[in-house]
Amino acid sequence: MTDLFAAAPPAWHNRARTAQANPQVWAAPRTPQEVAAAVAHAAQAGLQVRPVGSGTALSPLAAGQEMMLSLAGLRGVAELSEADGTVTVWAGTPLGELAAALDSRGLSVPGLGGHAEQTVGGALATGTHATGLTSRRLGAAVTALELVDGQGQVRQLRPEDMHFSAAALSLGALGAVTRATLRTQPAYRLRLSTRSVGWGELMALGPEYAQAAPHVSLTWRPAREDHEAVLLRRAWPVAEASGAAAPSSGAGTGASLLGGPAQALADAGALFSPLPAPMRQLLESRAQAEVVLAPQHALLTGGDPLRELEYAVPLAALTPALRDLRAVLTRAGTQGTPLQLPVGVRFVAADDLLLGTPAGEGMAVITLGAPLALPPEVTAPHFRGAEGVLRAYGGLPAWGRLHGLGETELAALYPGWADFRAARDALDPQRRFGSPYLRRVLGE
Template sequence: MTTTAELRNWAGNVSFGAEHLRRPQTVEQLQEVVGASSRIRALGSGHSFNRIADTTGDLVTVADLDATIEIDSATSTVLVGAGVRYGELGGALEHQGLALANLGSLPHITVGGATSTGTHGSGIGNRCLADQVVGIEMVRADGELVSVAAGDPAFGGSVLALGALGVTTRLRLSVKPSFQIRQDVWLDADLDAVLDDIDAVLGAGYSVSLFTEWHDRDRLDQIWIKGLADAPLVDGTRWGARPAAEAHHPIAGADASTATQQLGVPGPWIARLPHFRLEFTPSSGEEQQSEFFVAREHAAAAIAALRELELHPALMVCEVRTIAADDLWISPFHQRDTVALHFTWVDDDELVRPVVRQVEAALAGFDVRPHWGKVFEMAPDVVRAHYPRMDEFRALAAAHDPQRKFGNDFLESFVYD
């Protein structure tokens, strides 16, 4: 099946150059499509905000392939189709008393798309979602179906690969016993108190997010603490905050019914670790997003640098999260415990681009890395310099795709020689 209507990303800020979206129904059909194509890119849920998924050829989705979810209790893993959404996978795992170690803020994103671009949740002990993968199956440029497992010398470059190696069909993820989380929201914290105690704030729960709209530079609007249900409660008054008496959305005034259960009510990991519920669209789109990563040791200084900027009227909300270091070759968290500085912007290039450049300049002294799938202005040579194993990744991509069938302008700029 082929779709020919105009294709846009989820937020609507990118119109893809592809004329067709191929929708194979089987892996065999996918192999035929890829093998016969001269230029093709895989499209996940469309939750990227730059042209990383764009192509002058065809786009292809695995959404219509078999939605595999096969649990292997003997190895504590699950085999899952790349087009399965995390919310669907999480529900199936929870039904069997199992869990993933962490989730992103949206349960709506697909496993294949999220792992390939460095999607993450939060928590000082939690790595990005790609680090949960222990095996991957993909269709290479020649149409061959190949598998790579943890322990293979090339595995560190094969999962978080920006779509440069092939079209992912299935992944095997590590699972653990299910666990309960309670989510408490604290409001109007004193920013100086937070910055003076930043390690304790960011480590106050299993997963912690800080939100601010930067209208008041002395105040942090919200602290979301997702703590293990049996862990001691954290008292946010130590940072001058007050407990929320009702549910909150990260953006003031937005409908809080789309957010996951708060007010300290314990519930399963799948219903608390994401910020938003699977049954609701988290927002109406019409936005852009940027995210920048610095070493966690610079968290207080980096947040203080943002405090000095004038981000309005472009900014909707800023979020701060943490990610533990990994060894994936082109991961933004490669060998570095990280603090993530996330920005949701209005959908207006003329407002957003200059402010993004201001943010990048303010963070430049902290050896900042951008999110691969979001809006940034950093020069290609500056981005590439952060990845000591980029040459190995290029060689791996060349072995899988010598004609750069999966390539596009983004990869030409930021990855290829």
């Protein structure tokens, strides 16, 4: 028990330094039982608990001033069942590490997206997803969850359980996920190609790009006329892929060939050096190489973070939303500091998670990014204007990104909001896993 708590709790901040905390207690459990012991200690001391992964989320979801619960010690693949087509993985496992381990066995998991260093628990808590209308959130691939709830009980949840769809995307508000069982599928390679897209074509065909390939990303900078589409076509299975040699599938950022959507998956210029070198080189020389084969986990972001605002809007609203976004960003640059901030567009399929993508044809995910070197007061007019546009089109904010919505606005956006609140009441009635930020977005 003495090794469970740090003698001197460290100050904490996320990778982007958009969230900070000075917790009274820092717990570093290595087993589900130690997680339960930490929660019991918090209850006895009257402390609230925030589980934390690798700190890749920009929002202060993980920040806690009372107890912070690091899940980094719960790491690795617990069980791989090729017969059942599942992998059980500890919540503190980085996505890049999981993807590389599965790829070495000819397997992958659907919906893999996010940062290579992001943990499985963090990805589930924030609703991380890849890109494409054939791809749902990672949480939709979960077939079982182990969760330590707000009462310190270790629970095993499956899809038939009442609160499963809340726990698979929980914001860390129902308890601490200690391990998850995910569906697997055969590994595959991505055939990547890029092409320039004119503004008129983007306005005429925007939603149709979602159907162009299994994985699609668009990028544009509103003050300029250059736009680029990145199409990722699935070569399935790996044994049948042909063409250029696939890059190394090692863990970590070395396997990350593509940047995140705000990093544009494109040549975004010197300000966006966080794009991994292989992708920069590919895009700079795309006239010489139109197609490359890459493993699925090339979709994981590498490099330094950006300050990002991200909303998902209905597919039908993509074209008018981009048109209005271009106007408001141009106006913000005219009235304030002219900035060339890239806008990225991805797509996500519907799922049945209470705080996920509502049932339907899927949504377009629009991201505005800014380098952290730019002071927030300089980018604030651009971000405020963009958020106003995306909210006007019924946009759903990304849980791991920055947004200004509170409980009243969010409750109106999610049909399953009342059911999520009921799950919270059942699993954490004392709000042991609460925080000021969660009070803002979820209410009491």
